[in-house]
Amino acid sequence: MKKIAVLTSGGDAPGMNAAIRAVVRIADYHGMEVYGVSRGYNGLINGQIEKMTPRSVADIIQRGGTILKTARCEEFKTEEGRAKAVEQIQKYGIEGVIVCGGDGSFRGAQLLSRLGIPTVGLPGTIDNDLAYTEYTLGFDTAVNTAVSAINNIRDTMTSHERVSVVEVMGRRCGDIALYAGIAGGAEVIMVPEIPVSIDYICQRLLAGKERGKLSSIIVLAEGAGHGEEISELVEKGTGLETRPVVLGHVQRGGTPTCRDRILASRMSAHAVKLLSKGVGNRLVGVKGEKIFDMDIDEALAQKRTFSKELYDLAIELAN
């Protein structure tokens, strides 16, 4: 394969730029041409496709977001939309596509492969909600951003002897809350995978106060409740002064960590090599520091598991 395309799709994630850079440079090194598609699948449908060169990806490894822009594209979910995309791909003579995105983007990649366009997926989402891979690009950065916010919040909560509820992203996956909670020394972590009652949380906070804790931090994944609401219920249930903080999109931007940059570079190199051999319908992942690829259908059929071991560790650490 000599001519490939790259696009970013769904919610952006720090490390997407490092991935684009690596795709372009590795492909060029091996004598392949790369076309950048703007705005996710929209760009494929509308022909927003431009040739990229090693110089067009200069100075982006350290930048969050994605220079190709991203989008959620409803038209690509229709047969007509996908047919238009295939037409554009053929018009440009593109032989394979690399899609950096989350589970939704991979459904699109799967359908594109079925239409005869070899497509390879790179896991780009802060949520870490893909079952087949241990880590996704952007997760490490988002966790670090959440932890530095928790550090700041902790200072003022300690001074005022308050409880704080820090709401982080993660609609169906509690990994950001779990990792940021452990690294930030949270007293309570609330995740969608393990529902708990407000009574249980209040009881744990009051028990902590009994043991001499002057302030407490609850890290709440958005899928487990709303910061404002949980904060009010906790204040009512404990009598402790409580404040909510919603981190929101702050955790989706910012310079990617070294870990995300290196992971993006390694995964992208792997994706380019697959396409260079004409292999498509694969997702690239990492397990135990090893980069691997897996059939898309098989990877998407896997069920996510939540680390109960880390969750239980967090409870013991909050003693």
Ligand SMILES: Nc1ncnc2c1ncn2[C@@H]1O[C@H](COP(=O)(O)OP(=O)(O)O)[C@@H](O)[C@H]1O
């Ligand atoms: N079932 C599907 N069929 C075709 N395309 C899809 C499908 N699901 C998602 N997509 C495409 O992928 C895009 C991104 O999906 P989304 O779920 O929003 O984000 P993410 O990829 O981050 O999970 C969608 O806007 C759409 O263009």
Ligand SMILES: O=P(O)(O)OC[C@H]1O[C@](O)(COP(=O)(O)O)[C@@H](O)[C@@H]1O
């Ligand atoms: O970009 P929006 O529409 O604000 O979406 C917010 C959502 O996007 C995410 O950041 C990433 O989700 P996806 O990977 O599904 O795109 C979620 O954590 C969050 O709930």
Ligand SMILES: [Mg+2]
């Ligand atoms: Mg998703």
